[in-house]
Amino acid sequence: MIGRLALFALAAASAALPAAAQGIYRCGNSYSQQPCPGGNELKAPAGPSAREQARARQEARNEARTADAMERARLKEEAKPVPVYIPPEKHEAASEPGKPGSLKNVKRPPSPYFSAVPPAEPKK
Template sequence: MKPSAKFALFLIAACVVSTGTQAQKIYKCGSSYSQIPCPDGVAVDAQDPRSNTQKTEAKQASKSQAKLADAMEKERLQDETQARAADQALAKAQNKKEPTSGKPAAKKKSKEPEYFTAKPPPPAKN
């Protein structure tokens, strides 16, 4: 390995070690919180009091709730799709029954002659 590569690895390792999470003091100043102490500020303990088992259980519960929420969303989307299709089918059926103007269709009347004309009946078929 080249010396510059070793030096780069050393710097990366030093950065990783130095950026570890450390608890900082938090101060409650009236109704707000700050990292800077204020005159009447009270130091607040911000450590997570849960055990590792409790944290693991909470993560598992969150994952199972997320899966349940996804399943419920898929079911809701399917129900909405089916309802939309049923609404469209109903609308098509109603459009076929009624004309687009909304008025019932008028019967076509044959044009009546202006004057009455008597015609003999058609001959009977034998």
């Protein structure tokens, strides 16, 4: 039991230590961790400063708040009932040709996009 606790404490302490920077070498068109003849050692860029990290955390919190507000607004909008159009019932008189209100009496201009015509009456 004590051995496991000591091992866990050692692992936690080693994880908290900063990692030692390894050298990066450019050897022609490739990169390596080992020096090569004629290779150039490159310096790794420094990580973000504490101020930059704090600013990034604050920006992430602001974006999370905005995302939560947008989700609440979307859910509220989706919860609203959707209006449905129910067409009125058709009357038999309106569908008969020659009667007032019939759609067959309406003259429509020819469409430039559709030019179908009814088939010709067969000759007797």
